Structures are given as structure tokens and as C-alpha cells.
Amino acid sequence: MHEHEYQLNHAQAEQQVVSKVLRNTYGLLAMTLAFSGLVAYLAMQMKVAYPNIFVVLIGFYGLFFLTAKLRDSGWGLLCTFALTGFMGYTLGPVLNMYLGLANGGELIASAMGMTALVFFGLSAYVLTTRKDMSFLSGFITAGFFVLLGAVLVNLFFQINGLQLAISAGFVLFSSACILFQTSAIIHGGERNYIMATIGLYVSLYNLFISLLQLLGIFGSDD
Template sequence: MQEREIAPGYAQAEQSEVSSVLRNTYGLLSMTLLFSGVVAYVAQQMAVPYPNIFVVLVGFYGLFFLTTKLRNSGWGLVSTFALTGFMGYTLGPILNMYLSLPNGSDVVASALGMTALVFFGLSAYVLITRKDMSFLSGFLMAGFWVLLGAVLANLFFQISGLQLAISAGFVLFSSAAILFQTSAIIQGGERNYIMATIGLYISIYNLFISLLQLIGVFSSND
């Protein structure tokens, strides 16, 4: 009898914690996306140049590891906004490049709309079905190394058509990551809402940039 009373109580506490992480994650994600968008708009309006690749790498990974280290403290929120603000800053020059095209505003709007559709669609699917997507971990690990190798090859050898393949690969990778990360929250595998927010934010950022590149290429061929 006692075991029967403990089990439902534990399940209820577990579900309460999952709901709390989910609520905090989407709340923080909304704020970071808004903040990042404002920073991107300011950078775009000021026509700032795209930072050196080494500045981008040091800035991103430095702030990412700092956020990971501070994830259990209030300073983790500060570093989260610093990271997403920095990524918004790098987005400004990219937007300017596409907005300078004849149909640039349509390209940006289409990429933004598709990103929102993919994110909300995949998130809703996991939240409604409650399916465990942990089986995607192997695909994500393999995809990471394949994409990293492709990016390095394209950086040094400038292979024709490879950038397009990389963008398509990142769309699939980011979509799978959104499924995996959302599932990890509702299955109780991710208990830290700061890390959950960062994971989803990076997936959304990569998805938007990749769709921007794909739509930009295909629209220019019309």
C-alpha cells in the first residue's frame, strides 16, 4: 500500500518539475529571441561588418562554455543573454547581405516564416505525442562530425555546390535537434532550463541561417 502511494506521488512531482522546466525554457527562449532580434536589427541598421571568423569562434564558444559553467546560478542568465546577443550581432551583417539583393526582403521573410513553421510544428508534434526522441542522439553525433568536416573542406577547398549541401544538411540536423531537445525536456532528461534554452536557440539560429542560404540561392536562379 505504501509503495502504491509513493509511486503516484513521485510521478506527480516528476511531472511538475518537467512542466516547470518546459515553462521556464520557453519563457527564456522567447526573451532571448526577442533580444537577439533587437541586437540584429541594430547591427543591420548600423551596417556593421561581419566579425573575423576567429572572433566569431572565440566569442561563441567562449560564451557557450561560460554559460555551461554558470548554468546553475543567476549569472547563467546574464551569460545566456550575452551569448544570444552576440549571435544576434553576427546576424546583422548577414541580413544586410541578403537585403541588398533585388528580392532580399522576400528571401528574409520566407526564411523567417519557414523557421517559425518548422520550430512550432516539430515542437507541437513532440509535446502532443510525448514521443521519446532519444534515438536521434546517434544521428546527431554523426551529423555533427559530417557537417564539421564538410564546413572545413569548404573553407579550405571551396568545392562547388558544397555550401548548398551543407545548408541542406544543417536544416535536417537542426530539425532533428529540435525534436531531440524538446523530447529531452518532457522525458525528464534535461532539467536545466538555461541549457535547454541555449540548445533550442542554437538550433533555431542554424535553421534560419541555412534556410536563408537555400532560399537565397534558389530565388537567385529564378
């Protein structure tokens, strides 16, 4: 009897923790997306140039690892906004480039709509079915290195059709990450809402950029 009560109380306590992490994660995610969007808008108005690729990599990974190191303190929140603001800054020149196209506004709106649909659809699937997506970890690890290699090859050799494959690969990769990250929260694999927010934000960013590239390729008149 006492063991049953202990298990019941433990399950209730665990559910309360999960609910708190989910609430904090989605709340912080909404704020970082809004902040990132504001920075992107300001970058667009200022017509800033896209930073050098090495500046982007150093800035992203530097802020990412700093956020991970400080994730259990208030400084972690500050680093989270610094990281997402930096990503918004890099997004501004990309959006300006697409707005220079005849149908650029439609492409951006379509990519945003598709990104929202994919995110809410995948999140709702995991939250309602409560399926454990930890089996995707191997795919995500392998996918990261494959995509990294493809990006480096494309950076130096500009192979025809490779950018299309990279964009499609990032759509699948980002979708798998959203499933995995959401599952990790509800199954106890992630208890830090700052890291959960960063993971979901990066997946959304990559998903949006990749969908925008795919729509730009298929919507091109060339």
C-alpha cells in the first residue's frame, strides 16, 4: 500500500516537473523568437551585410557553449538572448536578399507558415502520444556530421544540386531534432529549460532557412 502511494506521489511529482519545464521552455522560446525577429528587422532596416562564415561559426558556437556553461544561472538567460539575437542579426541580410526577388515576400511568408506548421504538428504529436523518440539520437548524430561535411564541400567546390540536397537534409534533420528534444523533456532527458529552448530555437532557425532555400530554388524562374 505504502509502495503504491510512493509510486503515485513520485509520478505526480515527475509530471509537475515536466509541466514546469515545458511551460518555461515554450515561454522562453516565444520571447527569444520575438527578440530574434526584432533584431532581424533592425538588421534589415540597416541593410547590414551577411557576416563572414567564420564569424558566424565562431559567434554561434562561442555563444552556444557559453550558454551551456552558464545554463544554471541568471547569466544563462542573458546568453540565451545574446545567442538568439546574434542569429537574428545573421537572418536580416538573408531576408533582404529574398525580398529582392520578385516573389520574395511570398517565399518568406510561405517558409514561415510551413515552419510553424511543422513545429506545432511535430510537437503536438509527441505531447499527445508521449512516444519516446530517444532512438533518433543516432540518426541526429550521424546527420550532423554528414550535413557538416556537405556544407564544407559545398563551401569550397559549389557542386550543382548539392545545395538542394543540403537544404532537404536540414529539413529532415531539424524535424528529427524537434521530435527528439520535445520527447527528452517529457521523458526526463532534459530538465534545463534554457538548453531545451536553445535546442528548439536552433531547430526552428535551421528549418526556416532550409525551407526558404528550397522554396527559392523551386520558385526560381531560372
